Amino acid sequence: PAEGFQRDRLYWRHSGSLVRASHGEDFYVHIPLPCFELVYVFLSYYISQTRNPQISTILANGGQWKYLTFLNLVLQPIFYGVAFLEDVLKRIKEKKDVKFITAFRYLLFTTLAFPVSAFVFLLFWILFLYNRELIYPKFLDVIFPAWLNHAMxxxxxxxxLAEVILRPHRYPSKKTGLTVLTVASFAYMGRVLWIYSETGTWVYPVFAKLSPVGLAAFFSLSYILIIGIYLLGEKLNHWKWGDMMLPKKKMK
Incomplete structure (x- = not known):
């Protein structure tokens, strides 16, 4: 069968294999775009309008941009915006004309959007359940409603995870994928250390509780965790979509 619309279904061809998705599936994979945008816009507006003096304290020395949670809220709508743009262009242009955008979508999701969102979820709730004062002190409950905490x-x-299940993603080579993720990870760790060196305050309370050795161990374990998430995402993608979405050099 040819690429394009056929009996109200959309077909994509990947290296000789056919992936099929309904319009309904296309619609559902774009729902997160406005959701993340609304959370981001509401959070920014909420912060700007809240007169609680503690807001100024937690946003001092770097503002909301020093928090990985907030950076993730920016990263996710960027990814879903790229995915939406790709799907629109596929309907009005030849597939070969959007190859760059498709490749960028693959790279953005596999190396950043999925690993960072899973990392934020896991590390936040691990620390929160162990001792919430290390990551999200109780006084924040008065400032941010519970639903906003869960949204973030x-x-x-x-x-x-729904994105992994509903859409195939071609992972880059291990070298490329791990390089992108490593650069991003070390860039954020470097920013955290730079903020401390300039202001004498830590981005998260947990860092203030650690010795230099403990801090090095925390960063090392965090790096291992996010690399593990990346490799798990690759396994999940292969489990769901098979060999057709492996890096090209691995395909037979």
């Missing part, structure tokens, strides 16, 4: 730290994982 809970909903992100099931939405990313």
């Amino acid at each position: 730290h809970t909903s992100i994982l099931p939405i990313s």
